[in-house]
Each structure stands twice: as structure tokens, then as C-alpha cells.
Amino acid sequence: MLPTLPLLNDRFLGAAAFRARVGTGYSLLPLRLIALDALRYVLTNFAGEHVVLPKAIARQFIRHELDSNSAVYDELKSKHFLLDDDSTVALDLLAVKYRTKQSLLANFTSLFMFVVTLRCDHSCPYCQVSRQSVDRHAYDMTIAAADRAIDFMFHSPSPAIKVEFQGGESLLNFELIRHIVTRVNDRNVLEGRDIRFVIATNLMCLSDEILSFCKEHDVFISTSLDGPRTLHNQNRPRPGGDSYEVAVAGIGRSREALGADRVAALMTTTEASLSQPVEIVDEYVRQGFNSIFLRPLSPYGFAVKTGLVTGYSIEQWLDFYRRSLEYIVELNYRGIPFREDYSSLILRKILTPYPTGYVDLQSPAGIGISGIVFNYDGDIYASDEARMLAESGDRRFRLGNLHTDSFEEVMSSDNLIDILSETMTECVPMCVDCGF
Amino acid sequence: MIKLHGKMPKRDDGEPFVVRVVRGTPGSPLAGDREAYILGPDEVAPPGYRAYLSAGGAHLQSPGQTRVIWPIPEELSYLSDGDIVRINPKTGELWVVYRRSSPFNAMLLTERCNSNCLMCSQPPKAGDDSHLVKAYLDAIPLMAPDSAELGITGGEPTLLGGSLLQVLRACKEHLPDTALHMLSNGRLFNYLSLCREFEAIDHPDFMIGIPLYSDIPHRHDFVVQAAGAFDQTVRGIMNLARCGQRIEIRMVLHRETVDRLPQFARFVARNLPFVEHIALMGLEMMGYVKMNLEALWIDPVDYRQQLRQAVDVLRQHDLNVSIYNHQLCVLDRVLWPVARKSISDWKNEYIDKCRECAIQDSCGGFFASSSLRRSAHIAAFQSHEVCSPIAGVKKQVSNV
């Protein structure tokens, strides 16, 4: 006997009357599955939602044998893995969610990196591109090239544009940065884009003049901080051996002049970093940052291949990552709000309907279509790694040159299209089926 | 609970009319044909008003008094300057349409509805009630332009079609600084054409509160007693969003909605993340709830866990969530910051136990109607149990 449920007044229909549409069978909505471990599958759907199921249940579900009265059925239905006669609005919702996830793609290229010079005063072993030359002209971007780059940039339909100045050490050619910022802003009076400038710098040649220019034009500063003094100085040698002191002092000065939210730091994980996860995080906390982006050395191994730096294995990296993350979680439990940016990106991808715009984690890859690099010599590359690869001789990812090629030519070049289609997980064998 | 309707002697001399009440200083009335003057004791009626009201009966006998004077029913003696009333001479009905001093006036535009929710506090009635819209269209130009917020409710206002749009336009024209909040089941917004009309009106501060009761379509349809309603409402919400309208989602917590509360929250966060606010509301013992009391009542303490999980999900997704009509002592403490104390005329009642309570000031207390059923877990807090003041609980004027 079922327990007697309190009855509704008889002018109302019972729940069963509305439930009748269910139970007449269901159809599957697009989904992927992959074994999570020996017993479970993770199923992901068209819009990136997921559900973890025991393998037997998942098989039942896919064979249309799932009981429509079960809790699993409702979960799969609520998350849009199945469709029954109850409702069709799932289709509209799925389409909107998919479009939301892809929304950044439609905006096309929005990050433009200007390599204003290759010269640098540091001699970091993992850097493949800097030159210690005194010969300004050989390794500086020319005004003519910069102007063509600006034209090129405004050809992008993106309403929001980020201009990043790279090096070498970008501030060694501050005059060109000043020229570009001024010219872009002048032009933007008519264009009306949302433009943000960032200078990536080691802060060595920071001056009041530069800071007041940054303040005036709302330019952000991005620098490197690899960890505590010894580690940072070891990673980033320069004459005097004080790159850490320079960075910390520069961060302080920039914050004071521009505001804390205008100054960011990036770290590179070298082999020496691997044993110091806690120290590195502590250093970031001490310097007043509320997040860190834990990044491995580029696995393409420019530095590693050439033997300038000792590489490390994925396992070593993961171990470092795990320990850092554990410590960060612990900090948060202790009431110190601190974020690991890579995890944040991943969680955002898994748990929200929004895209991240992070070029390394999208399909197709962000190369070219999300970000593009103008090298000092006018060459156009699909990404920062692409130009580094070119410096070591492999020019596969070079898309053209500012002096000879137009925006349309570059963006529709076979070279770029080929690269893109090879990075579309939707088309790569195995990738198309991957649940992740 | 404050009374809005009263009876006066019938007079067969005309059509119903809407007037703003003037109490205190008679001047040369600017809009005298749309105003009613309340006479002070022994006061002789000043000229130029559409009608005259008297709080007592004295004026009726005073000599020299030639104008028709309506005696204000005892229960409406609170009427004051700036209030708006509708007088129906044929029936003697006096209806208080708008109260100047109320932080939140609601305009009930129709009693007709295309749903029939199990817990409706204002059960739908069929039949012609176009006099409601007409009264409000007359009243809107008389309302104080500095009113903070005005509500539109029903019934289902969208059933009115063109006359609803007329009301919105009137609000935009006469009360551009007054926030407008409409309650609608959202189903007719399934027609993009209706959403486009709202978009075209472009009211400067307009929000639509739309109830959604489950992530599972047939469960929602059951609660609102209309097959297909879930799809229509969800499409409606999406259409409104396409047209740039601001949306609030409203969930009433009772036995038939609390089970899947966390899943519901996840569904909203994932599918409708653009909504501006999510209101989770306690059951009001009015209307149909009285008929379905046993079927719908659940002690709030028994859904604490689901409520906590749901709020966690919504907050993790950076959504703006509020809990209404819940006593603080039945809520998980971490939910106190999202508990809202609504200020209106028929809420904020307290029971004996509350007298000892250290946080009564922050607690919304009970509906007057709650005498029908209350949580078995109402328990006063000692002052040492709570750090005062409870900063989280915001007082809020609202359409709840």
C-alpha cells in the first residue's frame, strides 16, 4: 500500500495528469561519453554540461531502457541529455547555450601583440627571442611597420581589442609604444572600439614619464614574477643579479601610480620552481596579488630542446601543480582569498554556460582568430609560440608580412585555415568522440 | 490588514469616477475636477472639487452646506492627502486605488488568468473586469511622481494585451522615475511579437517577475495546472531577454516544489543566467492555499537542506538571490544574508514567542494569514546567540 498522500481539492488535476506525456519513450540529444574510471562514464552534452553515471546505467540510457520514473531520468532530462514528449524547449535552450559558448568566436581576432623590440637586458635561459644587441635598428619595430599593424588591427570586426606590447623588453622601445597608443586612440575616436593596452615588461626601465603616460592612457602593466628572490634571480639573470628587486620595486611603483588592479604578474615554472610550490604562492600573497597563473614551460620545448634549460616531465609538473593548488585551497580555508587562474578557467568551462576566451583551450585554437602577433620585422604570426618557433628556424606558423599582405589575405590564407581546421576537435579523429 | 474597500450610501447620480484626495489645505485646486476634498470638522466645502468627503457625519447637517458630501466609511478613515480613490455613486462603493504613504502600491489590472496555480493567493475569476484598467488609467496621472515603486499584478496582466501596453505607456509618461514591477506567468511572451511591444515602449525602469516552479516541465505544468506552460514560460523568458527586458524568477516553496530545489537552481544558473534576480518565497496562506493546505504545507525546517543547496548554487554562479517570507529561526544561518524583510501593510506580524527574540528587528515575522499553519520550530534567539546587528538582512519594499 502506498501511503495516502494529502489530496488536492478536486477542482485541480493531479500530478499524474501532467506526467502522462512522459513514459512513451525518449530520444537522445547529442552527447559524448568517456570512461572516467573502470566503473563510471562521464557524459557531456552539446552545451558542455556533464553527468557522471555508472557504466551500466549509461548503457541502459543509451539503449533506451531507462525507467522514466527514476531520478537519473529526471537528471538527464533536466541537463538536456534526452528529449521526451513532455517538452521541446530543451532544443531552444541547448542552441542558446551552444551559441553562448561560441560567442567569442564570432568576434574574431581581439588580441594583438606588438613585438616592439627584440632587445633585452635580461638573459633568461628559456627565452628564445631576446637579443642583447646594442644595435637598435636591427631589432626594433619601425614606425612604418607599426602603422601598418594598426591598420591591420582595425580591420578586425571585434568590438573589444586588446593591444599587448611585447619584447624583448618592450620598454626599451617606449617611444614606439607611445606612438602606437597615441595613434590607436586617435583613430579610435571614430572607430569606437573598447580598447585596452597592456605593456609586458620586466620593469627595468620603468620611469615616472612612462608611468604618467600609462596613467593618462589607462595602460595596464604585466610583468614577470617567478617566486621568491633566489628563484626569481636564478631564473632571470641580468647584470647585477637583481631582477627580483627590480620587479618588486617596479610592481610597487606601478601600483602606486596606476592602482593595484592595473598591475598583473605572470610566472614561469622552471625546474627549480618544482620544489617550491608553497614559497612561490607565498611570494604572490606577500606581493599583494590575489591570484596566480600556474603555467608550465611550453611543452613545445624551444628552450628545452636547445638544452638551455633542463626540462621536466608532465608528471613532475602535475605534482607541482597539485601541491600548489592544495596550498591555495588551504589559504582560502584560512580566510585568505586567493585564486589559481588556470583552475578558474577550467572550472568556468565545466560549470558555467560562458566561454573563457582563453586561446589555449578552445576549438578551434585561438591562433590567428583570437590573437595575432606582429613581430618587430613586420612578420605576422598566429601566436607568441609561433614566432618563437620561427626564431628557431621553423616558419610554419608565419602568416605573412605587414608590408606585403592585407588583413583579408592573412586571415583567409591557406596556411591559417589549415592550422585552424587541424585544431577543431570537432574534426579530429578521436577528439570528436572525446567526452572532455 | 489594511482595508481598501468601503461602503457608502448609494446615490444614483452618475458614472464611477477616480479622484485624488486632498486633505488639509484647500487651495485653488489645479486639477479640481479630478480631486476630492476631505472636509475638516465644521468646515464649509471650498469650491471647485469633483467631490467632497467627510470623515464624520457632522457636515451633512451643517447649514449652508449645499454640495453632495460622501461620508468616509470608518475603516477607510486613514485616507490622506495624495491618496487616490474610485467612487461608484450607483453602488456607493469607495475603493482606495492608491495610497500616497505606501512604499509599494500594486495595480491589480485583471482577475482573469490562463493558469490556475495550486497555491494562487488571488484565485482567478472570469468575466469582464475592464473597469480595473480604466480606473488605473485614470489614477496614474494623479499618482505622486516621486513614488519609489509601483506594481502590476493580476490575474495575468498580459491577457489584457493592448490595454496593458496602454498602462505601461501611461506609467512611462507620468511616472518616469517610478520603478515598475510586473508579475506575469510569462506564457504569452512565448509570442515574440508581444515582447517586441514591450521593447518598443522602452520603460526606463521596468522589471517582470515570472514564476518558474521546476526544472522538469510536467512538474511545473502541474503546479500551474496548465499543460505546456513550462515550455511557453521558458520561451517567454528567452524572448524577453532577446528584447532586452529585465527579468526576475520567482519560486514559491511548498510540498510540490521543494524536492528539486537544488536542481531547479542549477537549471536556472545554466539556462537562464541572464535573469537579474531570483526570489524564493514562503507560502502565503491565502486563496487556493486554504483549499490545498494539507497537500501543499511543508514545515520550512523540513526543506532547509534543499534551500541551502539551491542558494549555494545560485550564489556560486553569481546570481542575485533573495528569500522572502521566511522566519529567521527556520532558516539556516548562512542564508540570513539573503533573507529579506518585506515591508508592506499586511506582513510583519509576530507571535508570542517572538517577544523574547533578540533579532525580531531583522526578522520578517509572519503573514497575518499564517495563523492557519506555522513552522513547529519557531524559537526565539537569545542575544548572546547572535552577533548584533544582523547586517545581512536587508529591509526591502517589494511586490511579494
Next chain:
Amino acid sequence: MDADSPSQIVLCFDAQVYRLAAVKKAAYRFGDRCFAEILANVDGRIEVRLTPKSKTSALDLLEGEFRNEVLDQDLRESVAEETERVRNLLLAQAFSQVSLTDHAGESGDYRNDPLGIASSQVR
């Protein structure tokens, strides 16, 4: 290579139950671990010969894993077949400015209520 050689295993799959594509995909997935030869339609069966690339792989383990992989791949194939149409519809919908699934809501006039939404439910 000799089928009886211990360095090779032969697996059979019922072609009624398993799709050839699923077996192929499993073989592709195992490409880093073994060479695979697939013989389709041997008396209604699909025959697979696996030769490990390294001598150290345990053959029985390999067999179990390969069978599981075929099962997984076959599930994927059946999902893909069943959902292809709705997938295309969704893609079209995602990049279309109008709703393709609800024509009446998209272009119907609310005043005529073609979907009959306005009718009363009071009983």
C-alpha cells in the same frame, strides 16, 4: 604472421551487435600499443587480429581492454547515429537569428493567439 603465435590475439565481434566503425575506432585508439588487422564479415562476424608492439604487454589484459573499447565506441556510434539529425537542427538553430523549433511563437501575432495560450484553466 601466424594466428596461433602467442604474440598475437584474435578477437571476434558479432556484426549484428557491433558496428564495424566501432571496431575500427577501437583499433585506431589502440594504435600506439598494437598493430591491428580487421577482417569484416567472416560469417557475420568481425575478426580483429592484434599484435602488440612491445613484447611485454599482457595479452589477456589487452583483450579485455580492447573489448571494452569496442563497447564504448559502439555506444558512441549509436549515439551519433541517433542524434545526427537533432545535432544539425541545433547547429542551425544556434546560428540562426530566429527560433526554428517554435514557428508560431516566433512569428505569430499575440493578439490572435495561434497557440491557444490565453485560455482559462479554471475548472
